[in-house]
Amino acid sequence: MRITNVSFNLILLLICGLLYWQTYNFSTLFGSDGIGPAYFPRLIIILIMITNIIELFFSIKTKSSKRLFLIEHSRRVLELCLFIAVIAGFISLLGTLPFILIASISMFLLCMVLKLPLIPSILVSVGLSVVVHFVFIEGFNIML
């Protein structure tokens, strides 16, 4: 857990640094009067950096035996990655293929990752997709 916390703090610091640099690109109509559009974001970024550095210090100092994931859960983590990948795939395909088709297939794949029984999975994924299609796309005229 310590390595994860430290890594998280370092990544956050890096992002803050990049965003702080980005604030110099904000154009201002009134010149740099001290309270222009960059003032507030800069103030927040500085606050994040300060708290983050303090947290980083404590993360390094704290000796924790707690693990981010237990070894016996590693299979579950892989399954979660697959689960998230299916959702990402579903979102990427939205609008390119008929909604009922991609929603049914994606929901069915999610059911399979969750190791649900085959027949109820088919029924749930198709049933849900059809209901959502009729309520949102036919009923509310959503352009999908």
Add this chain to the structure above:
Amino acid sequence: MEVISQILMPSTLLFLLLGSILGLFIGALPGLSATMGVAILTPMTFWLPPEQGLAMLIAIYCTAIFAGGVPAILVNTPGTPASMVTSFDGFALTKQGKSGLALGVNAIYSGLGGVISVIFLMVFSQPIAQFALNFGAAEYFALAIFGLSIMVSVSGKSIRKGMISGFIGLLIATVGLDPITSTQRFTFNQSDLYEGISFIPIMIGLFGLGEVFFQFLLKNDQNNIKENVKERSDRILPNKKERREMRKPFLFSSILSPIIGAIPGAGGDIASIVTWEQSKRFVKGEKKKEYGKGSLAGLAATTTANNGVIGGAFTTMLTLGLPGDAVTAILIGALMMYGLQPGPNLFVEDPDIVYTIIGLLLLANILVIILGLLGSRLFVRIMMVRKEYIWVSVILFSVIGSFALNNSFFDVWIVFISGVVGLIFRKLDYPLGPMILGLLLGPMAESNFRRALLMGGDFSYSIFFTRPISLILIIIAIVSLIIPVLNKMNQRRKRNV
């Protein structure tokens, strides 16, 4: 009269009932929270007129909070954080074979607690709003700072992590066009970012997808639930002697809970533990020893507190525009989507919507009692639904709901990214409450800060300290920042000793 007839229209009542039924499912299923339910279902209400959409959301909120007590009573698994204390006496009563009575007490006292908190809202909202109408930019900035200072007390285990989370929320709120000069900030020339990142998709991602991902990683005790749940066979309604035993704890809890609820960030979880602990003083002798072992008085105090905070949270939300808890934060977002801005001006510009909300809250809490008593057998069935099917539904509704907000694929990706961020934050013990506060109050703080400085003329910060209300609010903010820090230090010192 017009408001009453609008509330009592069949279509509004239908959505109120629909929301109550959905709330029952959301609350009774451990792992689905009222926040998650309201976040996912909010986009679906935007096609409806505001009174019908709000009827559905308010009913989900009130019923889910009450229904969270059902798994707490039946299987010792709180459905929502607010019902954690309900399990102390509720599950003990189930073990004594009195699950029906515990469920009945949960329904009656949750509903009554909610009704009394609505009376609190009716009495106090108008004077608070009247007072807040005198606020200028400096006062609004100080109010936002006070709201933001609450992020320390909702930080949970680590104040540092809570503050980082809150500041990240504030930073996300600065994306888009600057509120004063319309300068592009962190837009990276992406037109989708010009209007900023919408609040609702982030909430759906953090509390919908994020929660599903997190639960996926946890061990599932579904089979245990099935084994533990038994059909109830005893009576539901308490008798005269039992009602007398619960009277004083109920009255105490119903007065204290709305006050706790009105404090931004203090929700049902805090109210129920405070009232459970404090209501012991109204019980004497052997009955006092029963607390935690199946005390009806203890159960009445906590269940009253669960729904008793709602009126308080709505008072803060409607009068000052500050979220009382996570659900009211989403409801602020929902009201904004309807073109309504919560705050004192709402009472002047749209008084009808304020009275509509109050009326809907009252009806929703009455429905809690009716559905709670009628549905006690149904709860056992609801809890046997496999969580995985609910997760799949949550994912589909999150995706389609977020797209439906603005017909935008960008919003769907925001939901997805927020879901992953929500998972990482939960795993690393970063609380999400402060981030919501930052997201919601950031724009209010920034625009009023800059307006106040411009109005002051010489860009002097003294404007915040020379106006009495602003000064008082800043002092309160500093105090509410310091007290939790001191408490933590005190606790650590005691632990070390």
